[in-house]
Amino acid sequence: xxxxxxxxxxxxxxxxxxxxxSSFPDEVLERVLSLLKSHRDRSSVSLVCKxxxxxxxxxxxxxxxxxxYSVSPEIVARRFPKIRSVTLKxxxxxxxxxxxxxxxxxxIHAWLVVFAAKYPFLEELRLxxxxxxxxxxxxxxxxxxxxxxLSLLSCDGFSTNGLAAIATHCKNLTELDIQENGIDxxxxxxxxxxxxxxxxxxxxxxxxxxxxxNFDALERLVGRCKSMRVLKLNRxxxxxxxxxxxVNAPQLAELGxxxxxxxxxxxxxxxxxxxxxxxxxxHTLYGLWDAKGIYLPALYPVCTHLTxxxxxxxxxxxxxxxxxxxxxxxxxxxxxxxTVEDKGLEAVGLNCPLLEELRVFPADPFDEEIIxxxxxxxxxxxxxxxxxxxxxxxxxxxxTNAAVATIVQNCPDFTHFRLCIMNPGQPDYITNxxxxxxxxxxxxxxxxLQRLSVSGRLTDLTFEYIGRYAKNLxxxxxxxxxxxxxxxQCVMGGCSKLRKLEIRDCPFGNAALLSGLEKYExxxxxxxxxCNVTMNGCRLLAREMPRLNVEVMKEDGSDDSQxxxxxxxxxxxxxxxDAPPSVLTL
Amino acid sequence: xSKPIEHDYIGLSEQQLPSMEKSSDKKDGLHLKDTxxxxxxxxxxxxxxxxxxxxxxxxxxxxxxxxxxxxxALDGGGNWVFSGGSGGGTEGLFSPRxxxxxxxxxxxxxxxxxxxxxxxxxxxxxxxxxxKPQVAATSSHGNGNIAPASKAQVxxxxxxxxxxxxxxxxxxxxxxxxxxxxxxxxxxxCLYVKVSMDGxxxxxxxxxxxxxxxxxxxxxxxxxxxxxTIGQCGSHGVSSGDGLTESRLIDLLHGSEYVLTYExxxxxxxxxxxxxxxxxxxxxxxxxxxxxxxxxxxAPRAMEKCKNRT
Numbered sequence: 099x100x101x102x103x104x105x106x107x108x109x110x111x112x113x114x115x116x117x118x119x120s121s122f123p124d125e126v127l128e129r130v131l132s133l134l135k136s137h138r139d140r141s142s143v144s145l146v147c148k149x150x151x152x153x154x155x156x157x158x159x160x161x162x163x164x165x166x167y168s169v170s171p172e173i174v175a176r177r178f179p180k181i182r183s184v185t186l187k188x189x190x191x192x193x194x195x196x197x198x199x200x201x202x203x204x205x206i207h208a209w210l211v212v213f214a215a216k217y218p219f220l221e222e223l224r225l226x227x228x229x230x231x232x233x234x235x236x237x238x239x240x241x242x243x244x245x246x247x248l249s250l251l252s253c254d255g256f257s258t259n260g261l262a263a264i265a266t267h268c269k270n271l272t273e274l275d276i277q278e279n280g281i282d283x284x285x286x287x288x289x290x291x292x293x294x295x296x297x298x299x300x301x302x303x304x305x306x307x308x309x310x311x312n313f314d315a316l317e318r319l320v321g322r323c324k325s326m327r328v329l330k331l332n333r334x335x336x337x338x339x340x341x342x343x344x345v346n347a348p349q350l351a352e353l354g355x356x357x358x359x360x361x362x363x364x365x366x367x368x369x370x371x372x373x374x375x376x377x378x379x380x381h382t383l384y385g386l387w388d389a390k391g392i393y394l395p396a397l398y399p400v401c402t403h404l405t406x407x408x409x410x411x412x413x414x415x416x417x418x419x420x421x422x423x424x425x426x427x428x429x430x431x432x433x434x435x436x437t438v439e440d441k442g443l444e445a446v447g448l449n450c451p452l453l454e455e456l457r458v459f460p461a462d463p464f465d466e467e468i469i470x471x472x473x474x475x476x477x478x479x480x481x482x483x484x485x486x487x488x489x490x491x492x493x494x495x496x497x498t499n500a501a502v503a504t505i506v507q508n509c510p511d512f513t514h515f516r517l518c519i520m521n522p523g524q525p526d527y528i529t530n531x532x533x534x535x536x537x538x539x540x541x542x543x544x545x546x547l548q549r550l551s552v553s554g555r556l557t558d559l560t561f562e563y564i565g566r567y568a569k570n571l572x573x574x575x576x577x578x579x580x581x582x583x584x585x586x587q588c589v590m591g592g593c594s595k596l597r598k599l600e601i602r603d604c605p606f607g608n609a610a611l612l613s614g615l616e617k618y619e620x621x622x623x624x625x626x627x628x629c630n631v632t633m634n635g636c637r638l639l640a641r642e643m644p645r646l647n648v649e650v651m652k653e654d655g656s657d658d659s660q661x662x663x664x665x666x667x668x669x670x671x672x673x674x675x676d677a678p679p680s681v682l683t684l
Numbered sequence: 685x686s687k688p689i690e691h692d693y694i695g696l697s698e699q700q701l702p703s704m705e706k707s708s709d710k711k712d713g714l715h716l717k718d719t720x721x722x723x724x725x726x727x728x729x730x731x732x733x734x735x736x737x738x739x740x741x742x743x744x745x746x747x748x749x750x751x752x753x754x755x756x757a758l759d760g761g762g763n764w765v766f767s768g769g770s771g772g773g774t775e776g777l778f779s780p781r782x783x784x785x786x787x788x789x790x791x792x793x794x795x796x797x798x799x800x801x802x803x804x805x806x807x808x809x810x811x812x813x814x815x816k817p818q819v820a821a822t823s824s825h826g827n828g829n830i831a832p833a834s835k836a837q838v839x840x841x842x843x844x845x846x847x848x849x850x851x852x853x854x855x856x857x858x859x860x861x862x863x864x865x866x867x868x869x870x871x872x873x874c875l876y877v878k879v880s881m882d883g884x885x886x887x888x889x890x891x892x893x894x895x896x897x898x899x900x901x902x903x904x905x906x907x908x909x910x911x912x913t914i915g916q917c918g919s920h921g922v923s924s925g926d927g928l929t930e931s932r933l934i935d936l937l938h939g940s941e942y943v944l945t946y947e948x949x950x951x952x953x954x955x956x957x958x959x960x961x962x963x964x965x966x967x968x969x970x971x972x973x974x975x976x977x978x979x980x981x982x983a984p985r986a987m988e989k990c991k992n993r994t
Contacts, residue, residue, distance in 0.1 A: 195840030
């Protein structure tokens with residue numbers, strides 16, 4: 099529809115603006131463009147010509163900002179007057195792993211103040227890795243009368259008091275999605291703050307929180323929100339309570355159970371199974387905290403139409419997983435703990451031919467002594483059974499080059515290949531060779547690869563392969579790898595579509611850093627920590643590329659000349675003013 | 685006398701049993717502290733059990749209150765041999781049963797204890813499924829550029845989000861309460877329920893944890909109570925003593941005048957066999973071998989079977 103229209107109009111000569119204007123009024127253009135959803139398409143459209151730029155900015159209702167410091171809220175508000183939905187990402191991804199100092203920044207408040215003035219009809223706010231305080235949440239709750247959807251992922255700085263403010267004031271709320279945040283859990287009373295007249299909630303996710311909520315309040319809330327389609331409970335909700343909720347909400351499409359382990363009587367079990375079997379729309383299942391294998395059969399009625407099953411908080415054994423998966427033929431996405439072991443993964447390969455995404459998390463990532471988890475065999479088994487696999491996140495303790503070669507031969511369509519061999523710098527455990535050929539096979543075979551995380555013992559050869567073959571690569575994560583600057587130079591020179599590069603504990607120095615001089619402006623960001631980059635190298639980069647922000651985080655007691663952590667990103671807002679003392683902007 | 689083929693349920697290995705057969709005095713060989721009733725026939729047991737007439741006698745001796753160690757009962761022990769759990773990992777009461785699970789059971793700190801029977805951990809760590817020699821974490825680091833002293837000290841590695849880390853730390857993944865601790869397991873590792881049989885003068889107790897399936901339980905109960913039923917089901921008499929075959933057991937319990945029922949946690953009497961085994965072991969409070977004539981409301985299926993046979 100509209101893409102082909104656009105194509106025609108793009109193809110037509112656009113040098114004569116007056117002619118075009120008469121045949122293509124702004125209003126029509128705006129109307130057409132308003133149907134464009136992808137922010138990348140919109141960015142492309144805005145570059146065509148001035149008319150299109152204007153039409154696009156007037157018709158855009160959703161803005162996606164991948165790095166909150168790449169632009170300022172004032173600039174956004176000036177360009178896009180009609181925004182109703184904002185997605186904002188803040189800290190570098192390695193902040194998830196405690197590599198970024200606490201008070202680094204990415205505070206939402208300045209944005210909210212501008213939005214309150216310029217976008218009083220704001221409806222949606224989705225934040226990732228932002229700092230957000232209770233005061234900000236209260237401000238949000240009272241400033242936007244039409245506010246509908248709040249999603250917080252990997253954020254921190256707030257408590258359940260902030261959630262109480264949202265529940266109290268947002269009369270039109272449809273979505274409250276609190277995921278994996280550093281939240282100060284002061285108790286579950288926030289949930290009781292939803293007024294009795296409130297019925298609009300469609301998405302409620304409070305799995306992040308640990309304290310008990312008032313179950314009666316929850317039951318009433320779920321009962322009166324007839325449009326609720328996503329409900330993710332926290333661990334304090336029992337199986338029996340789950341059953342009571344489900345009886346009132348058979349329309350649920352996504353369910354995150356609470357604790358799945360208490361003692362049930364036979365009657366309670368039957369009632370739970372019956373309630374679940376009534377949920378004919380359910381396609382996603384989460385939670386299953388502490389799942390006891392014997393109760394899993396209650397899920398069978400739901401399993402037949404499940405497409406996403408997240409068992410990453412349920413330590414299932416291989417036999418328990420196998421029994422469950424036998425009932426899940428339509429599964430497309432599966433997250434598990436490595437307690438299922440290779441045998442469990444064999445069952446995945448046997449039962450889930452439609453699988454597209456697999457994530458295997460380690461149950462015991464920090465204990466070196468215990469020999470368990472998954473190995474290359476499990477991954478290979480999945481690859482044989484699931485040719486459509488294109489997204490994998492795999493934590494393991496051993497891998498071989500041959501196995502990876504087999505895997506990508508079976509599944510050449512990988513777009514996201516994230517392999518984490520948990521022991522840093524570990525070679526192929528059979529041949530003792532570096533894992534270069536494994537990742538070489540990945541980039542050679544998987545031409546659609548967008549995201550790659552490498553691990554194990556890797557020389558520069560890996561990066562030569564990446565630079566030469568990974569032409570669609572956008573995100574690359576590297577740790578404990580490489581031999582010299584040459585490795586990073588290959589990547590900077592070869593990966594034309596690279597947008598995000600994060601590196602830790604690698605022997606890349608100033609030459610490597612500076613080889614990307616031309617490139618960083620086309621990237622969102624670069625992170626390098628515990629590498630061989632010096633302050634001088636960073637200063638040089640900052641001097642040469644004024645439109646980049648070059649920030650160095652110094653650690654206590656480190657050498658003055660070393661740049662311990664470097665974060666480089668493009669910005670039209672100039673250097674930020676809210677950096678803490680430990681962050682130097684060069 | 686037959687040599688038992690299976691491991692008997694109290695965990696004697698096959699090597700031990702021949703010696704059992706030889707001696708009828710070995711009463712203490714098994715350390716059966718946990719069983720309350722000690723039953724056995726006077727004198728040698730098994731041959732008499734195979735003889736119908738003598739079973740009547742044995743009944744009398746039971747009535748007279750003679751109590752004997754199980755070792756007596758087991759002499760020559762073919763009839764008293766119970767098949768154990770269905771797979772590895774089942775934990776006999778009395779001695780560790782060998783058998784790591786082959787389906788991937790492992791000795792995770794905080795992970796599952798093993799078998800289908802939920803029987804708690806083995807008294808020694810369950811055998812770990814070792815596939816290939818694991819490259820030790822500290823060895824062959826290769827010439828990795830960074831060789832951290834220990835993984836725990838590397839900040840932010842492996843790359844796992846705090847929420848997941850904290851969640852797993854606070855509640856270590858495990859399937860059963862308690863893990864890896866043999867003492868803790870023993871306490872919770874048994875599930876004794878009383879078994880009564882209509883017409884029998886006394887009850888028995890069985891540990892549901894040591895059975896892996898309904899078949900196993902059925903065989904065990906059959907053997908346990910066969911002395912009471914032989915008189916009524918002469919046609920199903922014990923055969924040459926090679927151990928009771930499964931079909932005969934089922935005949936006796938299901939095809940004849942008795943059905944096996946249990947009382948669940950709600951206090952209802954249910955027919956054994958409807959729910960998955962694991963669930964049954966959780967719900968079952970006691971067992972009753974019921975005359976099928978009494979089981980009319982409970983088990984119409986059994987009634988039909990009974991009719992079919994007569």
